[in-house]
Amino acid sequence: MRSPRALLIVAALLLAPLATARASEPPPPTPVSLGIPLSDVLLIGGTVAPGPVAGKAAIWNVSTGKPGYLNAMDPATGASLVSAPLEGADSGYAVTATPDGSIYVGTYSNGHLYRWRPGMGDTVEDLGRPVASENYIWSLTSDEQGNVYGGTFPGGKLFRYDATTGAVRDYGQAVHGQPYIRSIAYADGKVYAGTNPDAHLAELDPATGAVTEIPSPPGIPDIRNLAIYDLAARAGKLYARFSTAYPAPLCVFDLATRTWTDQIPAAHGLDISPVGDNGELYLIQQGELKRYDPATKALTGTGLTFTGRIQNARAIGWAELGLPDYPGKSIVGTLWRGELFRYNPQTGKSSIIQSAVRREPIEILSVAGGKQSAYAGGFLNGGVSVVNPQTGTATFNRFSQTEALLEASDGRVWIGNYPEARVYSYDPRQPWSSPEYSPGPPGTPDNPRLAVNLKADQQMRARALVEVDGKIAIGTVPEGDRLGGALAIHDPKTGTTHTFRNVVQDESIFGLAADHGIVYGGTSITGGLSTTPPTRAEGTVFAWDVRHSRKLWETPIAGAGTVSSVAIGPDGLLWGVAGKTIFAVDTLRGRLKRRFDVGSTTAGGDIVATRDALYAGIDGTKLYKLTPWQRTPPAVWLTEANRRIAVQGDHQLLVTTGAQLFRIDLNR
Helix, strand or coil, X not given: CCCHHHHHHHHHHHHCCHHHHHHCCCCCCCCEECCCCCEXXXXXXXXXXXXXXXXXXXXXXXXXXXXXXXXXXXCCCCCEEEEEEECCCCEEEEEEECCCCCEEEEEECCCCEEEECCCCCCCCEECCCCCCCCCEEEEEEECCCCCEEEEEECCCXXXXXXXXXXXXXXXXXXXXXXXXXXXXEEECCEEEEEEECCCCEEEECCCCCCEEEECCCCCCCCCCCCEEEEEEEECCEEEEEEECXXXXXXXXXXXXXXXXXXXXEEECCCCCCCCCCCCCEEEEECCEEEEEECCCCEEEEEEEECCCCCCCCCEEEEEECCECCECCEEEEEECCCXXXXXXXXXXXXXXXXXXCCCCEECCEEEEEECCCCEEEEECCCCCEEEECCCCCCEEEXXXXXXXXXXXXXXXXXXXXXXXXXXXXXXXXXXXXXXXXCECCCCCCCCECEEEEECHHHCEEEEEEEEEECCEEEEEEEECCXXXXXXXXXXXXXXXXXXXXXXXXXXXXXXEEEEECCEEEEEEECCCCCCCCCCCCCCCEEEEEECCCCEEEEEEECCCCCECCEEEECCCCCEEEEECCEEEEECCCCCCEXXXXXXXXXXXXXXXXXXXXXXXXXXXXXXXXXXXXXXXCCCCEEEECCCCCEEEECCCEEEEEECCEEEEEECCC
């Protein structure tokens, strides 16, 4: 039942003279830039190969940005040797070297193939999109003639680029029903591809186009909702890692005998080194650089250990460094934040240094206002920044991809993360110290502190957060090729979390609001991957009684697959954005009270409420202001690019576009 206070507010607003209200509407304010609060290094794909200095190896990596960059680094000093923009692409996992010294990059967002050749300096050739239907090139490899093979998304295709003629051969989908070619390798005239969301291993004959599937290892009986995340061909063997970006079994397949011969547990990936002079290779396993002998299957530690949550190699190979304590060839590589590691097998000397790869702005994925500070969370690179909303001064903290932020009534900040739908509690009055991503001085208490991990509930993204009666409600998106998000209620006082899967059957939770012990949610028909076929046609809004742990009602929004955001308006109604639609329902039974179809696309945005109005983002380019007495479709309030919106205090809006944060001062 609606509270007496809410009823009084509704009555007062309905009695307000419509003409007077509109006549007194002030002109829209001008957004004030608060700058770019998040920036960092993120290395994705890479390899160790000859560099621009003749006779010397370089570490090649793609760094994320707008655009992404192809970087070559000196493994002895970390200095930048090449920094070439990949115009039109955000980044790329796919990097391969060919015998003529060329470096090829396959990118995501535009699905293009780029090439660097010796003598090109800080420039690359854009070879275009090899397969017109594909906008992600996830993996690349090459053969002895310099031909390049790639794997794609969303078609799960294999292609060959002829380095001599520039001709492309499209081999089609490697494994029926598998939209991702996540990994690829070449050996002895055959191309090997690993798929996702199910972990199939396919062998392609490039001459005939015939594909043969290799049975999965005995230790991997169920390949559903797995990926062959990494794949490498080394000296007659395939090394295939079954899982995700996190430690998982690395399985060894003998190409001559066609049998699986070994399984290395808890391998970090994302690559392993080429074989050394004695047939050995190196990989990161259980947080340490290890030497692996394929003949004896022995793993030997090197003493070079890695800390933090992410410990995989973004490139790894051999190089001569010419440094004291590093005679002959050393193992060199890079980590995700631009660190360069090296190890010399003769002396046992090792070190980790920071490379000179430059920091790039990070797209803002989440934003929240607080009593004094604003908070911004990053996409992909991750990170959380504490921002002064008046000056734009920002303190950046390294962290994982941040899906949602919330300042609670006690001043603590709650951070919803990807992956594993983790939620952390952060006290901004104390020093930041994350042992997983950005540790403080020794002895500094963990801050943020992990409060919730919903991996066991098969959840991946903590997409929405709201406070309800001193508890934290979490709305999530599932992992893998699954449907059905969850609503989790966490009690900070007891540390307990109660999780309710499929509050709305087969739908993820994208937005949350709360009022008087009731949580209201907006849902989406989408699942963990964009390829997960939905079972329902419409997103919904719902009400959940926290005290009695039960759903009160559920209302579908016709014509919209996603309700991206919800808010309790000053009129006591539950307002939401669903694609191009702004709507309102009553909170008692969920009956539709208002519906305004104002947009032109299905790209819905956020809706937020202040004491006397609501503000909604539509089409990613328009902001609408709605008053509680609104009966007719609202006009555009501001034409302003926007992705996320939050309220700062009760007289400011925070609006994000790309990596930039803006403040809009509302007339009081």
